[in-house]
Amino acid sequence: MKKRLGPSDRLYPMPVPLVCGGTIEHADACAVAWIGICATDPPRIAIAMRESRYTLELIRANGTLTVNTPSAADAAVVDYFGITSGRTTDKFAASGWTLEPSAVVEAPRIAECPYQMECRVTHEIPLGSHVLLVAEVVESHAEESVLDQAGTKVDVAALDPLVYIAGSREYRRLGEKVADAYTIGKGIGRNQ
Ligand SMILES: Cc1cc2nc3c(=O)[nH]c(=O)nc-3n(C[C@H](O)[C@H](O)[C@H](O)COP(=O)(O)O)c2cc1C
Numbered sequence: 650m651k652k653r654l655g656p657s658d659r660l661y662p663m664p665v666p667l668v669c670g671g672t673i674e675h676a677d678a679c680a681v682a683w684i685g686i687c688a689t690d691p692p693r694i695a696i697a698m699r700e701s702r703y704t705l706e707l708i709r710a711n712g713t714l715t716v717n718t719p720s721a722a723d724a725a726v727v728d729y730f731g732i733t734s735g736r737t738t739d740k741f742a743a744s745g746w747t748l749e750p751s752a753v754v755e756a757p758r759i760a761e762c763p764y765q766m767e768c769r770v771t772h773e774i775p776l777g778s779h780v781l782l783v784a785e786v787v788e789s790h791a792e793e794s795v796l797d798q799a800g801t802k803v804d805v806a807a808l809d810p811l812v813y814i815a816g817s818r819e820y821r822r823l824g825e826k827v828a829d830a831y832t833i834g835k836g837i838g839r840n841q
Pocket residue numbers: 665677678679680681682683684697698699701702703704705727728730731732733734735736813
């Protein structure tokens with residue numbers, strides 16, 4: 650028996666990277682859970698932000714941003730970036746986290762985050778409470794310690810990304826592997 654819960658903005662689970670805008674001289678970043686890949690060729694990411702975010706103001710100034718995936722161990726810093734505004738506080742100075750220049754775009758990367766994407770905004774779509782930024786991912790970087798043995802793909806167990814649970818408002822980490830995707834489903838319907 651399912652209970653109707655009404656219209657909902659909750660999807661379980663959500664990643665919660667830090668989105669960074671501005672320049673290496675003056676940047677701001679905030680936690681963003683309403684985010685997801687929305688195209689492959691070219692790769693694009695969709696990011697929902699409220700107009701009030703100072704990070705959004707800096708993103709608009711040069712049309713670029715970075716998406717920085719933190720480790721679960723850094724939940725406190727991510728939360729700090731999600732409850733403090735760069736309008737009044739230099740979050741980098743306060744947290745001790747640091748910026749590093751991007752390879753392609755003007756917006757800097759957050760050095761303490763082991764997986765980072767450089768992006769250029771291509772679309773802005775007003776959606777009432779939020780504006781949806783669609784951005785092309787023009788480069789990505791991973792710390793060698795979070796790469797697989799071949800050194801070509803991120804090993805998600807090593808990355809140990811922080812996960813956000815809306816509703817209960819809690820941070821979690823990923824559980825164990827369940828199966829190989831695009832593979833385990835092949836067995837279904839074979840003998841029918
Ligand atoms: C777990 C978490 C998830 C968040 N997700 C979003 C989001 O998806 N979009 C958004 O606009 N703000 C989101 N926020 C709020 C911003 O991170 C927060 O308002 C931040 O202080 C804005 O900082 P800024 O003004 O320096 O940009 C989230 C906050 C937390 C703690």
